[in-house]
Amino acid sequence: MTDPRAEPGLAVSLQDLTVSYGGRGGRSALDGITLHIEPGERVALVGPSGAGKSTLLGLCNGTVAPTSGQVQVLGTDPTRASSRGLRALRSRIGSVHQHLNLVGPLRVVHNVNAGHLGNWGRWRALRSLIRPLQVAEAGEALDRVGIADHLHQRTDRLSGGEQQRVALARVLVQDPDLVLADEPVSSLDPARADEVMGLLCGVLSQDRPRRTLLVSLHDFDLAVRHCDRVVGLRQGRVVLDLPAAEVDAQARERLYELEPDR
Numbered sequence: 001m002t003d004p005r006a007e008p009g010l011a012v013s014l015q016d017l018t019v020s021y022g023g024r025g026g027r028s029a030l031d032g033i034t035l036h037i038e039p040g041e042r043v044a045l046v047g048p049s050g051a052g053k054s055t056l057l058g059l060c061n062g063t064v065a066p067t068s069g070q071v072q073v074l075g076t077d078p079t080r081a082s083s084r085g086l087r088a089l090r091s092r093i094g095s096v097h098q099h100l101n102l103v104g105p106l107r108v109v110h111n112v113n114a115g116h117l118g119n120w121g122r123w124r125a126l127r128s129l130i131r132p133l134q135v136a137e138a139g140e141a142l143d144r145v146g147i148a149d150h151l152h153q154r155t156d157r158l159s160g161g162e163q164q165r166v167a168l169a170r171v172l173v174q175d176p177d178l179v180l181a182d183e184p185v186s187s188l189d190p191a192r193a194d195e196v197m198g199l200l201c202g203v204l205s206q207d208r209p210r211r212t213l214l215v216s217l218h219d220f221d222l223a224v225r226h227c228d229r230v231v232g233l234r235q236g237r238v239v240l241d242l243p244a245a246e247v248d249a250q251a252r253e254r255l256y257e258l259e260p261d262r
């Protein structure tokens with residue numbers, strides 16, 4: 001059987017894609033988008049509130065269905081995949097959100113080990129809750145995000161920035177091909193946000209240069225500083241798609257200038 005990780009194609013391919021939450025004829029959250037992302041790219045999605053960033057991320061993990069157009073993620077069309085195929089696809093996609101989905105009263109090691117849940121069976125997961133498995137691997141992941149000494153602490157005793165690092169360590173042990181991050185740092189102060197973005201774009205690419213990152217951000221400067229490519233959405237359309245090094249102040253102004261209601 002072919003190793004799916006050897007897939008030579010695109011990480012994400014959206015072709016003439018429209019999403020209307022009210023069905024055909026409804027207002028479009030995404031309006032005829034075409035976007036191709038190569039394996040290993042670190043892409044920031046930016047744009048005003050309501051531009052369609054979260055909808056685009058939802059398309060990639062199969063939680064949002066397109067109204068028309070084609071979507072391929074890691075060589076799979078999530079809209080046509082069987083439930084087994086969709087599970088297999090999702091086990092190759094890591095998620096980081098503003099809401100971290102950590103279990104506060106559990107020790108950090110258990111939250112990091114949640115990254116294995118797509119591969120572990122139910123019994124293995126339960127056993128690990130009683131006596132944690134793969135502790136050395138969890139410790140190594142925490143070390144890479146700079147909080148090795150917190151392995152056995154209660155997760156809800158950690159600061160917001162430390163908890164965000166636990167969420168990154170969970171992604172590291174999951175070892176996905178694609179990471180989707182929806183506003184991962186919006187609850188952090190600017191210095192902490194910068195640190196966590198540095199880790200997200202640095203540590204997650206270090207061990208696997210072909211791992212792809214797609215991250216939505218409200219902070220335009222963070223996007224330009226940490227990502228390779230900046231894609232700007234406005235009213236459901238791609239209005240900016242440039243290497244980060246080529247983004248200038250005018251592009252930023254055009255993206256955010258106030259617009260009349262549609």
Ligand SMILES: Nc1ncnc2c1ncn2[C@@H]1O[C@H](COP(=O)(O)OP(=O)(O)OP(=O)(O)O)[C@@H](O)[C@H]1O
Binds near residue numbers: 051054056
């Ligand atoms: N489940 C839903 N049902 C109906 N409309 C929705 C739904 N989710 C999003 N929308 C609408 O789709 C459009 C795009 O929303 P989306 O959340 O994708 O934008 P966004 O760029 O992520 O916004 P923000 O930066 O504020 O999070 C908005 O007009 C929003 O109101």
